Amino acid sequence: MQLQPYATIGQKVWHYTFLTIAGAGLLFLILPILIVIPLSFNSTSFLSYPLSGFSFQWYEEVFHSEVWVRAIKNSMFIGSVSAFCATALGTLAAMGLTHADFRGKGAVNALLVSPMIVPIVISALGLYFFFAEIGLNATYIGLILAHTALGAPFVVITVTATLQGFDRNLMRASASLGANPLTTFFKVVLPLILPGVVSGALFAFATSFDEVVVVLFTAGPEQRTLPRQMFDGIKENITPAIMAAATLLIAFALVLLTVLEYLRRRSEKLNTPV
Amino acid sequence: MDTVSENQSAQADALAQQGDDIPLKVKLKRAERMKQFKAMALIAPLFLFTLCVFAIPIGLMLWRSIDNPEVVDYMPDTAIELENWSGEGLPGATLTNVFAKDLAAVYKMKKVSSVGKRLNYDVSGMRSLISRTARKFNRHLPENATIDDFIKADSRWEDQRYWKALKRASGSLTPFYLLTAFDKQINDQDQIVDVPENQAIYVNIFWRTMWIAGVVTLATVLIAFPIAYLLANASSKVSNLLMFCVLLPFWTSLLVRTSAWVVLLQKNGVINSSLEALGLINEPITLLFARPAVYIGFLHLLLPFVILPLFSVMKSISPAYMRAAVSLGAHPAVAFVRVYLPQTLPGIGAGGILAFILAIGYYITPALIGGPQDQMLSYFIAHHANSSLNWGLASALGLVLLAATLVLFTIYNRLTGASGVKMG
Numbered sequence: 001m002q003l004q005p006y007a008t009i010g011q012k013v014w015h016y017t018f019l020t021i022a023g024a025g026l027l028f029l030i031l032p033i034l035i036v037i038p039l040s041f042n043s044t045s046f047l048s049y050p051l052s053g054f055s056f057q058w059y060e061e062v063f064h065s066e067v068w069v070r071a072i073k074n075s076m077f078i079g080s081v082s083a084f085c086a087t088a089l090g091t092l093a094a095m096g097l098t099h100a101d102f103r104g105k106g107a108v109n110a111l112l113v114s115p116m117i118v119p120i121v122i123s124a125l126g127l128y129f130f131f132a133e134i135g136l137n138a139t140y141i142g143l144i145l146a147h148t149a150l151g152a153p154f155v156v157i158t159v160t161a162t163l164q165g166f167d168r169n170l171m172r173a174s175a176s177l178g179a180n181p182l183t184t185f186f187k188v189v190l191p192l193i194l195p196g197v198v199s200g201a202l203f204a205f206a207t208s209f210d211e212v213v214v215v216l217f218t219a220g221p222e223q224r225t226l227p228r229q230m231f232d233g234i235k236e237n238i239t240p241a242i243m244a245a246a247t248l249l250i251a252f253a254l255v256l257l258t259v260l261e262y263l264r265r266r267s268e269k270l271n272t273p274v
Numbered sequence: 275m276d277t278v279s280e281n282q283s284a285q286a287d288a289l290a291q292q293g294d295d296i297p298l299k300v301k302l303k304r305a306e307r308m309k310q311f312k313a314m315a316l317i318a319p320l321f322l323f324t325l326c327v328f329a330i331p332i333g334l335m336l337w338r339s340i341d342n343p344e345v346v347d348y349m350p351d352t353a354i355e356l357e358n359w360s361g362e363g364l365p366g367a368t369l370t371n372v373f374a375k376d377l378a379a380v381y382k383m384k385k386v387s388s389v390g391k392r393l394n395y396d397v398s399g400m401r402s403l404i405s406r407t408a409r410k411f412n413r414h415l416p417e418n419a420t421i422d423d424f425i426k427a428d429s430r431w432e433d434q435r436y437w438k439a440l441k442r443a444s445g446s447l448t449p450f451y452l453l454t455a456f457d458k459q460i461n462d463q464d465q466i467v468d469v470p471e472n473q474a475i476y477v478n479i480f481w482r483t484m485w486i487a488g489v490v491t492l493a494t495v496l497i498a499f500p501i502a503y504l505l506a507n508a509s510s511k512v513s514n515l516l517m518f519c520v521l522l523p524f525w526t527s528l529l530v531r532t533s534a535w536v537v538l539l540q541k542n543g544v545i546n547s548s549l550e551a552l553g554l555i556n557e558p559i560t561l562l563f564a565r566p567a568v569y570i571g572f573l574h575l576l577l578p579f580v581i582l583p584l585f586s587v588m589k590s591i592s593p594a595y596m597r598a599a600v601s602l603g604a605h606p607a608v609a610f611v612r613v614y615l616p617q618t619l620p621g622i623g624a625g626g627i628l629a630f631i632l633a634i635g636y637y638i639t640p641a642l643i644g645g646p647q648d649q650m651l652s653y654f655i656a657h658h659a660n661s662s663l664n665w666g667l668a669s670a671l672g673l674v675l676l677a678a679t680l681v682l683f684t685i686y687n688r689l690t691g692a693s694g695v696k697m698g
Contacts, residue, residue, distance in 0.1 A: 023504075028577075048543060089323055092317070112320060112321065119675055120635060125335055129665070146327065148327070156320070213638065213656075234529070235641075238533060
């Protein structure tokens with residue numbers, strides 16, 4: 001990205017124009033997110049700058065309000081249970097997909113990743129009708145099933161990618177030394193593909209944690225999640241308390257991003273031949 | 275118990291002995307088959323789960339777009355007679371007789387509203403006609419009711435179009451909802467025609483959805499290109515820092531990003547108050563609930579989805595090609611267009627189609643920052659599912675959206691499958 005010393009004026013102008021456009025694009029991406037954070041510490045309820053003073057009152061409001069606390073708990077609960085189920089199912093399927101080569105594998109694969117592709121309104125509508133038939137609307141089980149289905153494709157994709165670099169001779173070695181398949185999986189395979197599995201689990205958790213349309217369609221007031229609560233807030237009257245919740249979610253995204261980056265580097269290191 | 279296990283061990287012995295005679299090739303094949311079987315067993319749980327909790331519900335939902343149970347289920351005899359009726363003039367005594375009986379029965383079952391609602395989709399006013407007639411026949415059912423009894427109950431029965439609408443709704447399947455989704459209807463002459471202009475909205479909404487997604491995709495690709503180029507060509511330290519600006523929004527909740535735009539764009543929001551403080555405007559300008567807000571919100575959501583695949587493609591392009599082209603005398607701009615740009619096309623294609631697929635399916639963002647004129651297919655699907663409760667139409671519109679998505683995804687798959695473009 002360096003300008004050559006012999007660049008013409010035209011090239012210089014082009015170079016700096018280009019840098020300006022790219023820089024403006026990056027600012028456009030990051031600024032709206034950074035703007036939310038200070039507003040959540042504002043001492044008045046006006047959602048504009050300049051700030052009038054510093055206060056934690058909006059965080060107190062979030063943590064003292066029964067609705068918000070329940071929403072956070074619901075999101076955590078539904079997110080972790082569905083991420084766990086999605087990871088278990090997705091990891092197994094990814095192992096099968098890397099080993100197998102049967103007719104119709106393409107179709108099976110397409111079905112497994114379809115929840116990622118189908119527009120979320122369609123999934124939500126289908127689940128709403130389906131859950132109505134079997135009495136799962138407005139239940140935790142319904143939401144967990146739905147979010148497991150939506151999160152599993154991410155696990156399948158990340159674990160499959162990790163398994164590409166996995167040396168299958170290690171499994172043969174383990175088997176030849178007398179380990180049964182289960183021991184081999186937990187003692188040999190899992191530790192090696194763990195970065196991929198954990199990334200997949202985080203993807204699945206984030207999918208559930210961010211999902212609002214299926215919640216809008218199928219959840220009852222008992223199952224309100226954090227995004228659902230925010231949706232109502234934005235729709236009716238946007239308050240600094242929503243900014244506080246948003247800031248918490250940004251912090252969560254930051255943690256997620258850091259962990260995923262760490263895992264990516266780790267699995268890159270593991271997969272590089274010595 | 276013993277005999278069973280003895281039996282089994284004998285069988286195993288026999289198999290083992292047999293095994294020695296079997297050629298290696300066959301054994302290998304058998305082992306291979308066993309391996310495939312194990313692999314399938316690993317896939318099976320998720321496969322069955324996705325089938326039951328995802329594919330089947332969506333399939334059942336799509337079925338609703340042609341399903342037409344109201345008349346067939348609640349008035350089965352009438353449905354049969356309607357099939358037999360030629361559709362010429364007013365119906366004869368057989369039909370009117372069973373229909374009157376069925377109406378009274380439906381009234382007792384308290385299903386009048388559901389039949390009336392279905393018929394009202396086709397001809398407005400039919401809900402009241404059905405419920406009024408049913409109520410009257412419930413009170414006093416005429417022996418062998420004729421057309422005159424119907425006209426006595428409500429003079430609208432004189433009009434043939436109500437009977438035609440009834441006949442159209444008598445099958446167990448109907449093209450009605452799908453036709454409505456394309457602004458078509460079947461008229462009283464049994465021809466497929468356009469609906470009256472004041473009712474034609476869905477084709478318009480389909481093109482609006484495509485238009486918004488298209489504009490946003492174009493803008494996203496144009497802005498993502500220089501950003502991805504910068505990321506791919508900066509030193510790794512700078513690139514990592516700048517990548518943060520792409521990844522943090524990518525991982526931040528959609529609701530957070532939408533709320534940020536509401537705060538920025540609303541009447542007393544950050545942008546308006548800053549412009550006012552700078553003396554550029556005297557009174558707040560309307561930014562929220564308008565088309566530009568939707569474009570901006572979408573752009574923000576979609577940029578990372580295009581930047582990441584473009585970045586991965588650009589990262590793999592060797593700078594030597596550009597240098598070679600320039601050293602051979604090409605103007606840098608020509609070299610860029612003829613040498614660099616073609617190599618990024620798989621990334622542009624994959625990122626662009628992905629952005630388009632995501633854009634046509636978004637619901638939350640336009641619902642929160644768009645005005646009534648900016649709502650897309652998803653909004654109307656949700657509206658008919660939750661507010662107007664016209665589930666057939668919601669499903670038909672869902673079918674349209676799903677079909678568009680699948681076509682685009684097939685193209686996307688071709689593009690990425692061939693070139694191996696990946697995210698991140």
